[in-house]
Amino acid sequence: MKHIFQKGKDSTQTLLLLHGTGGTEQDLLPLADLIDGNANVLSVRGNISENGMPRFFRRLAEGVFDEEDLIFRTKELNDFLDEAAEKYDFDRSNVTAIGYSNGANIAASLMFHYQDALNTAILHHPMVPRKGIDLPDLSGKKVFIAAGTNDPICPASESAELQSLLQNAGAKVELFWENRGHQLTMEEVKAAADWYKNK
Numbered sequence: 001m002k003h004i005f006q007k008g009k010d011s012t013q014t015l016l017l018l019h020g021t022g023g024t025e026q027d028l029l030p031l032a033d034l035i036d037g038n039a040n041v042l043s044v045r046g047n048i049s050e051n052g053m054p055r056f057f058r059r060l061a062e063g064v065f066d067e068e069d070l071i072f073r074t075k076e077l078n079d080f081l082d083e084a085a086e087k088y089d090f091d092r093s094n095v096t097a098i099g100y101s102n103g104a105n106i107a108a109s110l111m112f113h114y115q116d117a118l119n120t121a122i123l124h125h126p127m128v129p130r131k132g133i134d135l136p137d138l139s140g141k142k143v144f145i146a147a148g149t150n151d152p153i154c155p156a157s158e159s160a161e162l163q164s165l166l167q168n169a170g171a172k173v174e175l176f177w178e179n180r181g182h183q184l185t186m187e188e189v190k191a192a193a194d195w196y197k198n199k
């Protein structure tokens with residue numbers, strides 16, 4: 001997968017950056033500095049192009065995911081992380097995803113399908129990636145969800161549902177609300193940074 005890797009001063013921690021629809025691997029680089037300026041950074045571009053807009057998996061319509069492709073792309077990203085950990089010599093068991101929108105959805109999907117894909121996840125405006133499946137045991141995993149009370153793409157009830165699905169699987173989940181829509185705000189990034197430092 002097309003990506004950027006930057007070795008950090010503290011190479012025990014790796015931040016995996018996953019952009020939103022139409023973004024690139026450049027987009028979330030400023031967030032890495034705000035969350036953990038010493039960590040390794042692995043920023044990946046989604047392999048799907050929707051009318052020229054990069055994404056991490058196909059969708060059939062706004063908010064309606066192509067489930068078969070989601071499963072395939074989730075495995076592809078998990079395999080890529082295994083390969084990248086070998087190539088760049090980082091600790092595969094200590095990866096924190098930072099995802100926005102479509103990138104947050106594939107990060108959540110990694111946790112829904114693979115027990116040890118991610119240690120920690122910061123999800124900005126995620127949805128429930130798949131309904132009606134059993135999640136792996138996520139004991140010890142930590143998740144921060146930033147959601148908007150007026151998000152037209154992800155209704156508030158879906159953010160609460162994602163929190164409870166992850167919690168029921170054993171993860172420790174913090175849900176941060178803003179009285180905003182789907183946009184990624186500096187307030188939620190600061191809240192994520194505070195949470196990350198104290199987690």
Ligand code: MLT
Binds near residue numbers: 020062101127
């Ligand atoms: C998705 O397709 O992953 C969500 O609808 C968010 C987005 O618009 O990217």
